[in-house]
Amino acid sequence: MKSEFTPPIGKISQINGQCISLIGNDIDTDRIIPARFLKCVNFDSLGESVFEDDRKTLKGRHPFDLEENKNATILIVNSNFGCGSSREHAPQALMRWGIKAIIGESFADIFYSNCIAIGIPCFTLTKKSIQEIQKYNFSKFLFLEIDLKNSLGKSKFLNFKLEIKESSKKMFLSGEWDATSTLLENENLIANKYKDLPYLKFNAHL
Amino acid sequence: MSQDTLFDKVWDLHKVSSLPGGSDQIFIGLHLIHEVTSPQAFGALKDKNLKVKFPNRTVATVDHIVPTDNQSRPFKDNLAEQMISTLENNCLQHKIKFYNIGSGNQGIVHVVAPELGLTQPGMTIACGDSHTSTHGAFGSIAFGIGTSQVRDVLATQTIAMNKLKVRQIWCENQLSNGVYAKDLVLHIINKLGVMGGVGFAYEFAGPAINALSMEERMTICNMSIEGGARCGYINPDEKTFTYIKNKLCAPKNENWDKALTWWKSLKSDENSIYDDVIKLDASKVEPTVTWGITPGQSISINQKIPLLDDLSPNDKSVAEEAYEYMSFKPGQAIKDTPVEVCFIGSCTNGRISDLRVAAKVLKDKKVSKNVKAFVVPGSEKVANEAKQEGLDKIFKDSGFQWREPGCSMCLAMNSDKLIGNQVSASSSNRNFKGRQGSPSGRTLLMSPAMVAAAAINGKVSDVREFINK
Numbered sequence: 130m131k132s133e134f135t136p137p138i139g140k141i142s143q144i145n146g147q148c149i150s151l152i153g154n155d156i157d158t159d160r161i162i163p164a165r166f167l168k169c170v171n172f173d174s175l176g177e178s179v180f181e182d183d184r185k186t187l188k189g190r191h192p193f194d195l196e197e198n199k200n201a202t203i204l205i206v207n208s209n210f211g212c213g214s215s216r217e218h219a220p221q222a223l224m225r226w227g228i229k230a231i232i233g234e235s236f237a238d239i240f241y242s243n244c245i246a247i248g249i250p251c252f253t254l255t256k257k258s259i260q261e262i263q264k265y266n267f268s269k270f271l272f273l274e275i276d277l278k279n280s281l282g283k284s285k286f287l288n289f290k291l292e293i294k295e296s297s298k299k300m301f302l303s304g305e306w307d308a309t310s311t312l313l314e315n316e317n318l319i320a321n322k323y324k325d326l327p328y329l330k331f332n333a334h335l
Numbered sequence: 336m337s338q339d340t341l342f343d344k345v346w347d348l349h350k351v352s353s354l355p356g357g358s359d360q361i362f363i364g365l366h367l368i369h370e371v372t373s374p375q376a377f378g379a380l381k382d383k384n385l386k387v388k389f390p391n392r393t394v395a396t397v398d399h400i401v402p403t404d405n406q407s408r409p410f411k412d413n414l415a416e417q418m419i420s421t422l423e424n425n426c427l428q429h430k431i432k433f434y435n436i437g438s439g440n441q442g443i444v445h446v447v448a449p450e451l452g453l454t455q456p457g458m459t460i461a462c463g464d465s466h467t468s469t470h471g472a473f474g475s476i477a478f479g480i481g482t483s484q485v486r487d488v489l490a491t492q493t494i495a496m497n498k499l500k501v502r503q504i505w506c507e508n509q510l511s512n513g514v515y516a517k518d519l520v521l522h523i524i525n526k527l528g529v530m531g532g533v534g535f536a537y538e539f540a541g542p543a544i545n546a547l548s549m550e551e552r553m554t555i556c557n558m559s560i561e562g563g564a565r566c567g568y569i570n571p572d573e574k575t576f577t578y579i580k581n582k583l584c585a586p587k588n589e590n591w592d593k594a595l596t597w598w599k600s601l602k603s604d605e606n607s608i609y610d611d612v613i614k615l616d617a618s619k620v621e622p623t624v625t626w627g628i629t630p631g632q633s634i635s636i637n638q639k640i641p642l643l644d645d646l647s648p649n650d651k652s653v654a655e656e657a658y659e660y661m662s663f664k665p666g667q668a669i670k671d672t673p674v675e676v677c678f679i680g681s682c683t684n685g686r687i688s689d690l691r692v693a694a695k696v697l698k699d700k701k702v703s704k705n706v707k708a709f710v711v712p713g714s715e716k717v718a719n720e721a722k723q724e725g726l727d728k729i730f731k732d733s734g735f736q737w738r739e740p741g742c743s744m745c746l747a748m749n750s751d752k753l754i755g756n757q758v759s760a761s762s763s764n765r766n767f768k769g770r771q772g773s774p775s776g777r778t779l780l781m782s783p784a785m786v787a788a789a790a791i792n793g794k795v796s797d798v799r800e801f802i803n804k
Contacts (some may be wrong), residue, residue, distance in 0.1 A: 168414040170374040182774035217481035243481035299356035
């Protein structure tokens with residue numbers, strides 16, 4: 130486990146860090162954090178249980194157990210990463226292990242929105258580029274500098290134009306990814322909507 | 336971009352504002368919560384010194400962690416007890432309606448809300464659970480959210496979200512005898528892939544969908560997420576309205592008339608525009624079983640597990656992983672695969688019609704002595720109805736254990752778990768590695784009728800051989 134965990138806060142425009150590659154398509158949230166670890170009323174201790182069953186199966190050879198990866202912060206994955214359950218425990222576990230950004234071929238929808246909501250930018254790249262990074266990273270240390278504003282990933286040897294949803298990018302750059310306060314700003318509009326929705330007129334209050 | 340579909344109409348109706356980043360602020364008409372994904376959201380409210388904005392638009396029940404053998408309090412599992420009591424306290428403190436164990440209305444959140452009449456056409460419905468797509472069966476726009484979004488709904492009754500694209504899945508003809516909604520949705524996921532629906536809402540339509548009962552429609556929409564689609568829905572019709580009528584929370588008297596008028600106006604226009612349309616022939620679908628570690632890895636009962644060469648390049652690596660994990664050989668038949676555990680239940684297939692179908696197969700038959708079989712009704716209401724019909728007796732006489740309602744071994748957060756590399760025939764929704772509680776446990780997804788057939792024979796079987804006799 131890493132040193133004391135501090136959650137991200139405010140504007141996020143630059144993420145620099147070492148890459149950790151996890152190879153495989155359709156890695157689901159049950160694998161990221163098995164259901165038995167969801168028996169908790171806070172997220173604090175999830176970091177140590179990330180990929181618990183996969184790690185046990187691989188007996189120390191899982192990327193999240195390798196000594197050389199212990200300071201990694203940028204996760205490189207393949208397609209449909211985070212499919213399955215909506216459990217935010219999955220990105221929370223990754224974040225608490227030390228992950229600050231994810232680059233992949235594609236992400237499952239709910240996992241993606243959960244990452245954005247807790248301050249983990251997710252970028253996409255073509256299959257070819259991801260495989261290139263993973264191949265390189267397999268044998269060598271890869272330190273990447275991510276410039277969110279220009280959507281660039283730079284290292285000594287590899288440079289990439291990263292894709293990220295425009296709405297997500299703006300939220301990180303402006304620091305409004307923690308949505309609650311932005312949503313609350315429209316209090317009057319919310320009150321009007323509550324008043325106007327047809328079905329709230331013919332349904333008794335719960 | 337889609338236009339004039341039910342999805343577009345409901346989205347536009349609930350749009351509160353366009354947010355600076357480009358996503359929309361969407362009002363959530365009905366918010367459902369349970370014990371697993373809500374405690375941290377209430378904690379965040381407290382940290383931010385916020386209140387629940389509209390407590391009368393959130394409803395709670397307890398489902399994921401409840402034991403199905405002995406539900407007396409305190410639960411034997413301390414952590415489970417802590418979770419249920421945290422939910423009790425949060426609901427009490429924030430004045431949220433909570434259907435607790437023993438209320439007569441507790442159960443899996445996606446079984447309970449429809450049977451209470453809470454789920455209605457034209458609503459937006461959110462819940463911290465990916466199978467919230469179930470509620471789309473009523474012509475609502477329903478989707479799973481994470482805990483941070485649960486916090487946002489509690490605090491503001493809205494969330495920030497990008498509008499989804501809409502794909503219509505048109506199902507021609509009818510399902511044949513012995514083939515169920517579960518088989519159809521497994522077939523769809525197999526055809527479109529487990530990530531085919533990413534970025535989409537699925538509109539299920541066509542004669543085969545119209546012919547389905549409301550409970551079967553829920554099974555279809557429930558598994559949209561297994562195809563990558565966060566939301567799946569079906570345009571409401573007379574069956575929808577009949578199902579809702581007289582339910583506990585359904586509009587009554589003059590409110591019913593108002594509701595009906597509005598609901599009837601809610602459907603995709605005939606000339607609406609979709610981002611994509613897929614057509615398939617439901618009469619060609621056969622009883623379907625998964626053989627791998629994603630819900631897309633399925634075959635019909637008489638097919639063989641695909642060879643690597645039969646698969647597209649993108650599917651090969653997961654297939655190799657699946658052969659190894661499942662200990663299956665490419666080209667091997669799925670029929671006659673021995674099973675050790677049979678589970679009927681879950682938000683996909685734990686409703687009364689699912690129990691009726693399975694009981695019909697099991698009547699006057701015995702579960703194989705090599706099989707541990709148990710049935711977990713989706714809710715207290717389902718359990719009571721089943722008892723009134725004598726279904727519990729049929730299950731027990733056959734050798735099935737009759738349990739109390741909850742999510743149970745769908746995700747194994749309680750003590751119902753596979754042991755070692757046991758093979759289970761399961762009516763649930765996910766066959767992920769380790770999903771059913773053992774890191775090496777193996778899950779074969781199928782319809783409840785097929786689970787019943789597998790339980791009798793002790794191996795994967797074609798249920799048509801039972802019902803067509």
